[in-house]
Amino acid sequence: MIDTVVFLLAALVVLSGALGVILARNPVHSALMLIMTLFGIAVLFVAQEAHFLAAVQVIVYAGAIVVLFLFVIMLLGVDEADNLETEPIAGQRPAAGVVALASVGLIVLLAVRSMEVSSGAQELSHALDGEGSNLEKLARVLFTDHLFAFEATSVLLVIAIVGAVVLARRPPADQVGDRTSRAGRVR
Amino acid sequence: MTVEPSWYLVLSALLFSIGGAGLLVRRNPLVMFMCVELMLNAVNLTFVTFARMLNDTGGQVLVFFVLVVAAAEVVVGLGIIVAILRRQPGADADDISLLKG
Numbered sequence: 680m681i682d683t684v685v686f687l688l689a690a691l692v693v694l695s696g697a698l699g700v701i702l703a704r705n706p707v708h709s710a711l712m713l714i715m716t717l718f719g720i721a722v723l724f725v726a727q728e729a730h731f732l733a734a735v736q737v738i739v740y741a742g743a744i745v746v747l748f749l750f751v752i753m754l755l756g757v758d759e760a761d762n763l764e765t766e767p768i769a770g771q772r773p774a775a776g777v778v779a780l781a782s783v784g785l786i787v788l789l790a791v792r793s794m795e796v797s798s799g800a801q802e803l804s805h806a807l808d809g810e811g812s813n814l815e816k817l818a819r820v821l822f823t824d825h826l827f828a829f830e831a832t833s834v835l836l837v838i839a840i841v842g843a844v845v846l847a848r849r850p851p852a853d854q855v856g857d858r859t860s861r862a863g864r865v866r
Numbered sequence: 867m868t869v870e871p872s873w874y875l876v877l878s879a880l881l882f883s884i885g886g887a888g889l890l891v892r893r894n895p896l897v898m899f900m901c902v903e904l905m906l907n908a909v910n911l912t913f914v915t916f917a918r919m920l921n922d923t924g925g926q927v928l929v930f931f932v933l934v935v936a937a938a939e940v941v942v943g944l945g946i947i948v949a950i951l952r953r954q955p956g957a958d959a960d961d962i963s964l965l966k967g
Contacts, residue, residue, distance in 0.1 A: 680867075682868065682869045683867050683868070683869055686869045686873060686874075690873075690877050693877065693881060694877070694880060694881070694884070697881055697884040697885065697888075697904050698884060700884075700888060700897070700900050700901065700904060701884060701885075701887065701888030701891065701892060701897070701901060706894055706896050706897055709896075709897050709900055710900065713900050713903060713904070716881075716904065716907065717907065720907050720910070720911055723874065723877075723911060723914075724911075724914055726869070727874070727914050727915060727917075727918045728918060729914045729917070729918075729926055729929075731926075732910075732914065732926055732929050732930070732933075735930070735933060736910075736933075739933055739937060740903075740907075740933075740936075743937065744903065744936070744937060744940050747940060747941070747944060748896065748899070748900065748940075748944070751896065751944050751947065751948060752896060754948065755948065755951050755952075755955075761892075761893070761894050761897075767893065767960060771890070771891065772891055774890075775887045775890035775891045776887065778886065778887070778890065779883040779884070779886055779887035779890075780883070782879075782882065782883045782886055783879050783880060783883045786875075786878075786879035786882060786883070787875070787876055787879050790872065790875035790876070790879065790912075791872070794871070794872065794875075794919075805922055805923045805924060806921050806922070806923075807917060807918060807921050807922065807923055807926075808921060813926075816923050817923055817926055817927060817930070820923045820924070820927050821927055821930065825927055825931075828931060832931060832934040832935070835934065835935065835938050836934065836937070836938055838938075839937075839938035839939075839941045839942050840941070842941075842942045842945060843941045843942060843944075843945040845945075846942070846945030846946055846948070846949050847945045847948050847949065849952075
């Protein structure tokens, strides 16, 4: 009974937050609605006994990624409301609605089908239930079977940091808007 | 009335589609980016649901990697958006068409 109530409340939070993201005119409101959705997802993770991922969801997504979004919005000063009345391409919104409805139908169909198919062989060595905490089991798999992928993600993060620094660097004042001299200097 | 795994799958399908519709409709690059995050979260929810359904940690490990890649993607993407908007203030998705054939 409590499970059902928790699921329904979290689902309401997730869906209303998601609709808020795409319907809010102001990007700041979109970002706040995104936080609401992320918290709802974290609640659903806890309900499915993924405690570590719920914590990471709140810390990384709500704590870091959305704050980064808000920083960029404030930095660029694009927090004025978008004009949502005009439709730049004729018939774009009805088409998007049709695509969204079709994708809901297809994904639900796929999920129902996969529930029948995926009841076969289960991997016994990495079971989620049994002794130990969720974090312990996750760490054991992560640092044995997926060690290479884990190291690769660390390289990926370093590359992302370097890329962000290069992209966000402000060019020297004499080169702004002067593409030819800039390209010459790079060569 | 117990919560079935299929409820979670339907919820994540709805979330994914809302994100996709937002990506198609909105023109502000920042909001489009937030819609991509919504879609990634829908997929994460599906992974966690299947991990519990099949009693396997693999799904949860994959969610961990999705989180890392999403963080890297946001960092680089926001860097690109900052660079574009600095050059061309107030640009939206239609203004960035230099590569259009």
